[in-house]
Amino acid sequence: MGKNRKDEQLEQFRVDDxxxxxxxxxxxxxxxxxxxxxAGVRGPTLLEDFHFREKMTHFDHERIPERIVHAxxxxxxxxxxxxxxxxxxxxAGFLQDPSxxxxxxxxxxxxxxxxxxxxxxxxxxxxxxxxxxEEGNYDLVGNxxxxxxxxxxxxxxxxxxxxxxxxxxxxxxxxxxxxxxxxFVANNQESAHxxxxxMSDRAIPRSYRMMEGFGVxxxxxxxxxxxxxxxxxxxxxxxxxxxxxxxxxxxIAGKDPDFHRRDxxxxxxxxxxxxxxxxxxxxxxxxxxxxxFDILDPTKIWPEEDxxxxxxxxxxxxRNVDNVFAEAEQVAFHPGxxxxxxxxxxxxxxxxxxxxxxxxxxxRLGGPNFHELPINRPVCPFHNNQRDGYNRMTINKGPVSYxxxxxxxxxxxxxxxxxxxxxxxxxxxxxxxxxxxSVSFDDHFSQATLFWNSMSPPEKQHIIEAFSFEIGxxxxxxVQQQAVDMFANVDLDLATQIAxxxxxxxxxxxGSDVTKASPALSQENTVKKPNTRKVGxxxxxxxxxxxxxxxxYSFKAAGLKPEIISNKLGTLGELAIDHTFKTADPVLFDAIxxxxxxxxxxxxxxxxxYLTETYNHYKALGxxxxxxxxxxxxxxxxxxxxxxxxxxxxxxxxAVTAHRHWSRIV
Ligand code: HDE
Numbered sequence: 001m002g003k004n005r006k007d008e009q010l011e012q013f014r015v016d017d018x019x020x021x022x023x024x025x026x027x028x029x030x031x032x033x034x035x036x037x038x039a040g041v042r043g044p045t046l047l048e049d050f051h052f053r054e055k056m057t058h059f060d061h062e063r064i065p066e067r068i069v070h071a072x073x074x075x076x077x078x079x080x081x082x083x084x085x086x087x088x089x090x091x092a093g094f095l096q097d098p099s100x101x102x103x104x105x106x107x108x109x110x111x112x113x114x115x116x117x118x119x120x121x122x123x124x125x126x127x128x129x130x131x132x133x134e135e136g137n138y139d140l141v142g143n144x145x146x147x148x149x150x151x152x153x154x155x156x157x158x159x160x161x162x163x164x165x166x167x168x169x170x171x172x173x174x175x176x177x178x179x180x181x182x183x184f185v186a187n188n189q190e191s192a193h194x195x196x197x198x199m200s201d202r203a204i205p206r207s208y209r210m211m212e213g214f215g216v217x218x219x220x221x222x223x224x225x226x227x228x229x230x231x232x233x234x235x236x237x238x239x240x241x242x243x244x245x246x247x248x249x250x251x252i253a254g255k256d257p258d259f260h261r262r263d264x265x266x267x268x269x270x271x272x273x274x275x276x277x278x279x280x281x282x283x284x285x286x287x288x289x290x291x292x293f294d295i296l297d298p299t300k301i302w303p304e305e306d307x308x309x310x311x312x313x314x315x316x317x318x319r320n321v322d323n324v325f326a327e328a329e330q331v332a333f334h335p336g337x338x339x340x341x342x343x344x345x346x347x348x349x350x351x352x353x354x355x356x357x358x359x360x361x362x363x364r365l366g367g368p369n370f371h372e373l374p375i376n377r378p379v380c381p382f383h384n385n386q387r388d389g390y391n392r393m394t395i396n397k398g399p400v401s402y403x404x405x406x407x408x409x410x411x412x413x414x415x416x417x418x419x420x421x422x423x424x425x426x427x428x429x430x431x432x433x434x435x436x437x438s439v440s441f442d443d444h445f446s447q448a449t450l451f452w453n454s455m456s457p458p459e460k461q462h463i464i465e466a467f468s469f470e471i472g473x474x475x476x477x478x479v480q481q482q483a484v485d486m487f488a489n490v491d492l493d494l495a496t497q498i499a500x501x502x503x504x505x506x507x508x509x510x511g512s513d514v515t516k517a518s519p520a521l522s523q524e525n526t527v528k529k530p531n532t533r534k535v536g537x538x539x540x541x542x543x544x545x546x547x548x549x550x551x552x553y554s555f556k557a558a559g560l561k562p563e564i565i566s567n568k569l570g571t572l573g574e575l576a577i578d579h580t581f582k583t584a585d586p587v588l589f590d591a592i593x594x595x596x597x598x599x600x601x602x603x604x605x606x607x608x609x610y611l612t613e614t615y616n617h618y619k620a621l622g623x624x625x626x627x628x629x630x631x632x633x634x635x636x637x638x639x640x641x642x643x644x645x646x647x648x649x650x651x652x653x654x655a656v657t658a659h660r661h662w663s664r665i666v
Contacts, residue, residue, distance in 0.1 A: 004079060005379040006103035006132045007319075013374040014322060024054055064329070065364050066115040069160055070126045072174070073109030074208075074261035075328035076268055078317035080104050080131060080278070086312055089229050089282060090221035092341030093420075094133040095312070103132045104315055105375060107328055108208040108260070111143075112163050113174025118253035119260040120244060121174040122203045122466065124194075127213030127235060128333045129315070132379045135420055139337040140233055141357070145202055146214035148298045149191040151441050153352015159184060159191075177473035186482035190441070192448040192490060193299045199466035200451075201243035201459060201523055206590075206659075207263045209274040209532070210242040217335075217350040218295050220343040221282070222425055230288065230295060230345060232302055234279035234309050240527030242659050246466060248617045251587045259588070265320055270561075272532045274317045279309035293447065294440035298349040300447055304520040327375045332361040340417070343425040348437070366390055383412040445489040446514050452491050453517040456524040458662035464494060468501035480504050530657040531559035536579075536589035538565050538607050538627075543596030545573025547624075551595055551649065558653045563589070565610075567603050581606035586613040591620035591656045594627040604630075615639070616666045620655035622648060636664035 003011070022030045030051055037049035045052065067073075080102045086095040094102045109126035110119060125144040130137055149159050162184030165171050172178050176198065185191045197203065205211040213235030221231045244252070252259045267274060281302050283295065293300040321327040334357035335350060344350055361370045367390030370376055385401045400408040415421035455463065467487070474480050481504045488495035488509025495507035519525055535555055539548055548564075552575065555562040563578040570577050578584075581603075586592060592614045594607060611630060614621055620638045623631050625648075628641035638661030640651040655661070 004101060004103040009377060009379055010374050024051055067364065068360065069111050070109040071115040072113045072117050072119065073107050073126060073328060074264060075105060075107040075321055075331060076264060076317040077319040078104045078106060078315055080313060080315045082313040084312060087223065089223055090341035091224045092339050093135045094131055105130045105331060106317060107331055110174060117174035118257040120204060120249040120252045122176065124198060124203060125205060125211060130333060133339055134380050135339040136380060137337045137378050138339045138342065139333045139335060140215055141333045141335045142213045142215045142233065144205065144211040144213055145194060145197040146216060146301045147194050147197065148216055148349060149194045150349065151190050151297060151299055152348045152437060156352065177470040179474050179476050179479055182471060182474050182483045183479045186479060186486050189444045189486055190299055192444045193451060196448045196451045196490065199463045201462050204244045204246060204249040206242040206244050208260050209264065209267060210237050210239050212236055212241055213276065217298055217347040218345040220345055220425055222341055222343055228285050228425055230283040232281040235276040236279055238275040238277065239529055239531060241523050243523065245617050248587045255585045255587055267532055268317060268320045276315045277311050278313040278315065279311045281307045281309055283307060294438060296345055296347045297441045298347050303518040305518055330365060330373050331375045332365060332370050334358060340420060340422050445512060448490040449512040449514040450516050450518060451521055452494060454519060454521040456522050459522060464497045467498045471498060472502045485509055528657050528659055530653055533560050533590040533656050535560050535562045535656065536565050536584060536592045537562045538592065538594045538610060539572055540596045540598035540603065541566050541568065541570060541572055542598060543572060548572060548575060548595055554649045560656060586610045593622040593652060594630055595624055597627045618660040618662055618664055620652060622652035624648065637661040
């Protein structure tokens with residue numbers, strides 16, 4: 001893999017300490033790093049021990065404030081390439097020439113949990129992309145859900161206070177299943193649409209590699225002639241959109257709290273590079289008012305069936321970070337980092353974000369020079385008259401640090417639009433200064449119902465169960481009832497089932513008249529591929545090693561990722577056993593295949609546990625001829641056994657590709 005411009009730039013900051021002499025930060029060689037300087041080996045430590053003081057002081061300052069939201073995240077490097085020039089709609093340099101590859105850095109995150117929280121919690125996921133373009137950094141700071149909880153940025157602190165752990169006891173961590181969140185929801189009903197997504201399978205993704213990304217807001221594209229289009233951004237994962245089941249997600253939170261970063265890291269290390277296609281929905285300016293929703297309202301989608309998604313390029317994540325803190329933690333995204341040809345709309349949520357992100361970096365990264373950190377530096381030159389501040393790294397030469405000047409020939413100089421200078425889109429505005437919201441933002445429920453209508457029966461069932469879980473955890477009966485009554489506006493049957501489950505009164509409200517659906521919203525219609533699916537292969541260490549080798553080969557040839565599980569580590573023929581029953585767990589696999597069994601009772605019990613759990617999570621199960629009896633009683637689709645091992649392997653791969661077998665009765 002060749003180095004792109006960002007890799008080359010980062011290279012000068014990389015340090016490999018291996019094989020080097022230990023020194024202080026001043027470069028002084030250290031003779032002893034085991035003992036502090038003392039007055040006698042049993043005596044007190046001396047203040048003059050500068051080495052101890054420097055080491056300890058640095059350690060004491062190793063933490064920076066975590067992000068107030070999206071604290072738990074992980075990131076990777078990659079590249080973006082364009083399929084076709086987009087010059088018809090935007091003059092953005094990186095969207096002109098399909099032969100140009102733009103380096104990117106992408107950070108995925110959960111929203112509510114703190115930096116050490118589990119990754120598989122029910123939550124939206126952040127999906128932030130920094131494009132290092134020749135015209136400066138462009139940040140697309142999105143989520144895996146295309147709408148948001150609120151319509152005006154001024155409500156963001158309230159929303160975040162409500163979803164975060166409750167302040168009196170700091171519980172629960174990384175969870176919305178508590179009173180203040182649902183109290184906020186019921187009393188701020190613009191949240192209805194996003195809550196539907198948050199209660200759906202979208203909020204428990206199987207992998208960062210298998211979720212969509214959305215810019216959420218309406219942005220603007222402007223072409224070289226100055227013509228503008230409204231635009232919504234989409235990332236579509238090449239592997240399709242897939243989710244965990246809730247029971248599994250909760251168990252993984254304990255078995256492997258790093259599940260999503262491990263998945264991303266391992267895939268990239270293995271060369272299975274995550275890929276996402278970039279899609280845009282475009283709307284001519286004159287069509288702004290043609291819809292039954294306001295295109296500036298961030299609680300609304302543009303249904304793909306009405307405004308098609310034009311697929312314009314692909315992003316490939318092909319390199320893991322060298323250092324999580326230096327890169328994933330210090331990266332500073334900002335929806336206001338734009339390039340010529342991309343501009344904002346008046347979405348009041350977006351407008352507030354344009355303030356918040358720099359403000360948050362000032363406290364988080366300790367001052368105004370965070371753009372100098374290696375991960376944040378543009379790959380193009382940057383020059384201005386900003387000076388000084390904490391941790392300034394650039395050494396600006398000369399006496400001039402002001403504009404306009406004559407001493408430096410009035411440089412750095414501004415650029416005309418033709419020379420690449422950013423010119424804001426000249427939108428005409430005639431308005432009164434008011435605190436208020438347009439009445440066109442008032443319909444909070446139609447698209448929530450559209451989402452509900454678009455779900456397949458199992459997806460609907462999961463939503464009912466998620467609501468029942470979340471509202472069931474709420475202690476206040478009043479809040480429970482308010483939430484039930486609110487969702488009667490989305491669907492009466494949904495609300496009635498939640499009420500029944502949480503012991504609330506049957507909902508007030510008459511349901512919805514909306515019958516429209518958007519099939520693109522259902523995960524049932526997503527791409528399904530076997531690639532990179534993790535299969536736990538259970539073997540008895542006395543089993544047939546040649547048969548196992550053949551099996552593993554067939555699985556790998558189909559794109560699956562087999563890992564071998566037995567009661568003890570060691571080898572079977574030339575294959576290493578990857579896990580014991582205890583070091584792995586069925587929830588960590590997409591499917592289980594029993595290749596051979598032993599008579600040992602513990603072995604049989606553990607295999608039974610693996611199979612039952614996998615069956616209950618609707619995942620594929622397989623057993624070769626000698627092990628097929630273990631599947632007795634596990635009926636329904638996705639369970640494959642038999643005597644013809646070759647056919648069996650094919651049917652098993654087919655069963656894994658289906659992702660889940662919802663029609664199973666568990
Ligand atoms: Fe953010 N958001 N946000 N947000 N957001 C932050 O910026 C904020 C919103 C999103 O991986 C913070 O650097 C306000 C929508 C992502 O580093 C902060 C509002 C969407 C990330 C902030 C929103 C997002 C953040 C905290 C309402 C989806 C993680 C740390 C107006 C389109 C970026 C930071 C990363 C992070 C403010 C709403 C996505 C506080 C005020 C809508 C993916 O500045």
